[in-house]
Amino acid sequence: MSVRQLVNDPADFVPEALQGLQRAHPGLIRYHEDPAYVVRAGDSSAPKVALVSGGGSGHEPLHTGFVGEGMLDAAVPGAVFASPTAFQIRAAIGAADRGRGVLLIVKNYTGDVLNFRIAAELAADDGIEVRSVLVDDDLATDGQEEGGPGRRGTAAVVAVEKICGAAAERGASLAELEALGARIARSARTMALALASCTQPGQPRPSFDLPDGEIEFGVGIHGEHGVGRRPFGSARELVGELTRPLLAALGLDRGDSVLAIVNGLGATHALELSVVHRELTAFLDDRGIDVARSLVGSYVTSLDMRGCSVTLLRADDELVDLWDAPVRTPALTW
């Protein structure tokens, strides 16, 4: 049986979805069609450093759902799983800039890194000060070949956007935000697994098949294969497999504190994510690691992939205080 989506012409999928998003949140965001980007609606005259992120579509609510007070000033969506162009990013920088500089939050993928860098250079040529934070939290891609692209950027980007967004509202400088973003990226790692792959709009088959009794471990967010197959198991066993390497990579130990993100990859039910969160907190409780804050939901998706990721960020009072600061976006509000 083939997989169907609620879509018109697949070529129009992303722009039509953005029209629908803007229509649902007219008080929060404005969608600029050509070149395509999403900026905050309403008055943006108060001076602050502007935050701009973006990347391929298919990961919603990332990044367009995180535009608003306390988080991003603009988001730049590419086609599904494809980087936005430098021209789009440059236009979004211009729309977001309030005269105090622009921080780009970039997930570590070759196309994104290249296009955000070109856009930053174009903006600098026009007198806009731009700095970047590279988010590369995916532990599954750690220690791959020398000179390679390095770790992928996945769900830790939500923490970078939320925490730097709060600091920007409080008046942090561009240099301070660059340092804060780098510190979050350094202190966060993610592991993901898939119970079933995802399907591109207009294509009837998933990007890979999984035999009964196996999961894909260490998947990214683009329907690519993970780093290996592992046996299917209980939520408890699978959460342990995801979390153990995170503790090792971050050097987390008894008495440490973390901010945890349990993220659905697209088609994972809220009940399942709640069970994963239960198992994650039990695992960390057992090891004396304090869960200062949790975010549980589907925030960085891979189209309709079944599965989840676990992100841990080493927490301190400053990060938790910024995490708790008000946020008002289509996908995250408190």
Place this chain on the structure above:
Amino acid sequence: MSVRQLVNDPADFVPEALQGLQRAHPGLIRYHEDPAYVVRAGDSSAPKVALVSGGGSGHEPLHTGFVGEGMLDAAVPGAVFASPTAFQIRAAIGAADRGRGVLLIVKNYTGDVLNFRIAAELAADDGIEVRSVLVDDDLATDGQEEGGPGRRGTAAVVAVEKICGAAAERGASLAELEALGARIARSARTMALALASCTQPGQPRPSFDLPDGEIEFGVGIHGEHGVGRRPFGSARELVGELTRPLLAALGLDRGDSVLAIVNGLGATHALELSVVHRELTAFLDDRGIDVARSLVGSYVTSLDMRGCSVTLLRADDELVDLWDAPVRTPALTW
């Protein structure tokens, strides 16, 4: 290939998920394990009418995700797709009651109606004043056999909980809330379609199969068959099929105003729901019907069903004002 979930023993699925939910939102909700219900955390001493809802699990974030300021005071979860017991509901009424009476918000299913009625009688015996609102918005089940169960209750329950919740915070009486809830239920209808069925935890196969090129039209939220098969089509065509009968049933015409809920049934991607919202607003724009407010997301799910529902509620200034009032729950905050 069988369908797998992130679950331990399926018998523990709901209680473990509720433990995980409580752990993610300790400031908002408290999960009482036996009998199982979820109530607001923190101080609940200020007098107001208490709102209690509930029903089978598998529809999350409904209802447990809607407990908090501006919405429910307590939610009572049954097993997956099964009514909670009268004993559970009675306990939740007692935990929620603040001395000004309790409004029960009940989706129209035989088991729920029966158990909420028994619980109301038990509470009344103990001196708690209880009234009920029956939500029966599913147009697919309209006009079925005389003396039958009537229309099912689906996504309009979110509007009843949000709007009555706001009125309760503002001090509305139990009788006023009963009338308001009945008015919302009367003024709202829903139609749903499935592109693929759902799968119960611990069972490897979906509850029904769909041939290529067909959708299930008029589905409910329990994996049951819809009222018929229809050809698969574009989002535009499918939204038209969902919406046309809603306009007829509610007598909506040029100049009228609605509150719209575009609801994912569990495994539908945010981009698809945004496309559906675009098509819905375009359809209503063409007919001169004003969309006063929209809610777009997966709020009343049927486990991992692929598909969506469209709910329209005839709006007026009072309902929109209550809709806009502050809400702070795990799943809905503004």
